[in-house]
Amino acid sequence: MIQSDNNGILLESGTNELEIVMFKVAQGTFGINVLKVREIINPLPITDTPNGHAHVEGVIRLRQEVIPVVNLEKVLNLPASENPSQNKFIISELNQMKVAFHVHSVSRIHRISWEQIEKPSELSQGGLGHTIGIVKMEEEMALLLDFEKIVVDINPDTGLSVDRVKSMGPRERSTKQILIAEDSAILRKLLHDTLSEAGYNHLQFFENGKMAWDYLEELSNKGREAVDQKVDLIITDIEMPQMDGHHLTLRIKGEQSLNHVPVIIFSSLISTDLFHKGEKVGADAQISKPEIVQLVETIDKHVFEK
Secondary structure (H helix, E strand, C coil): CCEECCCCCCCCCCCCEEEEEEEEECCEEEEEEHHHEEEEECCCCCECCCCCCCCEEEEEEECCEEEEEEEHHHHCCCCCCCCHHHCEEEEEEECCEEEEEEECEEEEEEEEEHHHEECCCCCCHHHCCCEEEEEECCCCEEEEECHHHHHHHHCHHHCCCCHHHHCCCCCCCCCCEEEEECCCHHHHHHHHHHHHHHCCCEEEEECCHHHHHHHHHHHHHCCHHHHHHHCCEEEECCCCCCCCHHHHHHHHHCCCCCCCCCEEEEECCCCCCCHHHHHHHCCCEEEECCCHHHHHHHHHHHHHCC
């Protein structure tokens, strides 16, 4: 049984906190957002898949579903487990698909603030390419992994695609100004390419919610007219160091000179049972990655019908 630091109390929306499941691969300590975890199970028999990716062990059958198994020791290039009897499968749901991540052991759940998570420096990124951030805790540091990138690296078709927006009808989108908070450099480039292909050329990117909020707060202090000159719509991810997308949305909707600006949450964490969190903080729309066509259609709806 996985222990929790918080006695199982559910997080309120917009508190800038998250719960992470801590696990081990070799001697490394890693974390995954609880919102991505459906269950943690003992390893099941794996069926090989011919000509599969080197990081995919095969598939398992869990109740009525067939789920691919990703071996994190191979993804992270770490040694094999010294005690296979402790191995676990973390069944996760992201980008509208389920994946089993094979890890060496699972310890406990920690509640932390996004302010405790630092983005890896450029100097360390070479060895931390699959990392969202470094979690600073009293007893140790852990790496919060970028599971979306791990999945997209294995199957690029699960990511954003410029081709998906090429078939959309033309519309005068070039005058609209969109602010985007997204911590992943790869996704920032993909969003830039896909939204530019759709005709949205005025895109301003921020690496996390705090940087976006600092900019918006500065505009807000100058009044609504200053806001309207610079921002027509805001897109935010949920998982970001320093300030997450729910907390950013809550702040925007609580500020008189900003709350009229549409906010779209664009995240792999959008699911039926989590949709209410975005509603509670006042998001105008929530789109699950990688539904880029739906994102463009939703942007159109809000910027042309304001």
